Amino acid sequence: MTVKGFGPPNVGLGRKVMVFPYETDFSFVALIPQKEMGLRAFTLCMRVATELEGEQQIILFAYRTTDYDEFNVWREKDGHVAFYLSGDGAFFHLPPITTFRTSLCLTWESRTELAAFWVDGHRSTYQLYKQGHTIRPKGTVLMGQDTDKHLGDLETLQSFVGEVTDLNMWDYVLPRSQIQALHYGHKITKGNIFDWATIEYQLNGNVMVVDDD
Template sequence: MVTVLLVSWTPSFATQVGLSEKVLVFPYETDFSFVALIPQKEMALRAFTLCMRVATELPEERQIILFAYRTADYDELNVWREKDGRVSFYLSGDGVFFRLPPLSTFRTSLCLTWESRSGLAAFWADGRRSTYQVYKPGHSVRPKGTVLLGQDPDKHLGGLEATQSFVGEMTDVNMWDFVLSRSMIQAWHYGHKVPKGNIFDWASLEYELSGNVLVVDDD
């Protein structure tokens, strides 16, 4: 039995803490439902690992935003499932694209790693790494922005589009300011203990809900 802990039908920006053993449910597409995440440290990044578990029944030809980080003038880090089914991410400009097993109604463990020195980037799906691609060596992600789950802001906290919104379930969103090793990513996939995310840690995450987003037990 699913226990609904909180439903927000109107914008609510009260900060809440901790989502251990909880799932965010985005029940249908909107241009107003999202979760804002408050990082534990400044997101001035020259490397990162971003992990999440996602499930969706949206058709493959429907574009989906999976993670959005925007400063006042730039999309600093956006992760997408594209209309052609590929998964991509963008660092302040043109993106890089990967062909992964399709997202589906069954939960996928998805991680993304990137580091500035070499530009090496890869996605990990259920503990398996994609081919490496070289993307934006020397780049830095800038701090003082806003992180959203569920929507892609085309301007700072604005310009939301229903046809890009996330619909489905999302949990275990964690982020580190370094590249996790293969063994650590595979351990995370299987639910084993790994170092807590020093940017986002799902168990102690500070977040704000807006619109129609449910927080339910991860049964």
Template structure:
């Protein structure tokens, strides 16, 4: 390849368009959700769960951001609480973080937890919260379903419209380890980072149910 051809190839790569997939939940329902199929069983002793979300829901209303339920247990649920705090629950009482309110401007969130130390924290737009100790030596069990948009009070059922997600969500990635802060910052800034080994948004199998719009746009 000549020097001129190499320059032309480099130019073409620089002009390549990246398409981003987003899920839009346009209104409250008790039936609309998206099931995400994990790349491997979700038996977890640690995790990093990241996503980009935007919602105009305000006031005293819970919003489910991520729900993983086995037959009998809510294994991992992520919420915006009535008072605006963000939280996650591992088969019981949750851990809560007082952070700036979610809104119409897209927010990058990452939730981290490690069973061996019990350390739990979250990152909001690349900034880390204080650490808390939560569910030390606990294990998240495999064999359930992951849903975006609804909180199942039983296995894939008993949805409550007043807890449903309304807004836009994308870039949901999950790892079975706690990622270093530098990698989370790279993701927030849109730099290339290793993809999730539990969920990889670029290749994830999504099962759409109800009134959920799937849109793509240029990055």
């Protein structure tokens, strides 16, 4: 789904990094999925770094349809990392996300309820979350901001500051071997929702795309 009003999408971020240099209430990147996000399972991976510390909530990934926050990933004020599927979240105590890149993956499957984060190739404990749930399609994916309504009500204090690269997403749960291979930079099955090398995206505000040196 192309976000109207922001021009034609750019294509491909291989060996590139998105830089969000400071807090704003207007800077974000809209990501255009390769297929509709009506999901009953997923794997979402990215490499992320931030210098934001302390008691501040930071959005890491936001997907919203017209009436619902379908799927959001946050670093919470207390340092936990959490994700939300249309309601109460699942909270995980993970190693901190710092100025040095963290390889962060999240897996969830509706059938089994199993949800877990993976940090630098290591899995958290499983939590049971949202059995039978389906993420609804026809929404918008944003990096850098959370929306309290469809493409509106952006808040400076929830914005992301830092770097994101190698964001990939699949509509199924990747096995441990592939998640660990991805962490170490090996080639694996390309993401069928988002593939960083061929991803379509639209920039808004002060977001930079630079070589990943």
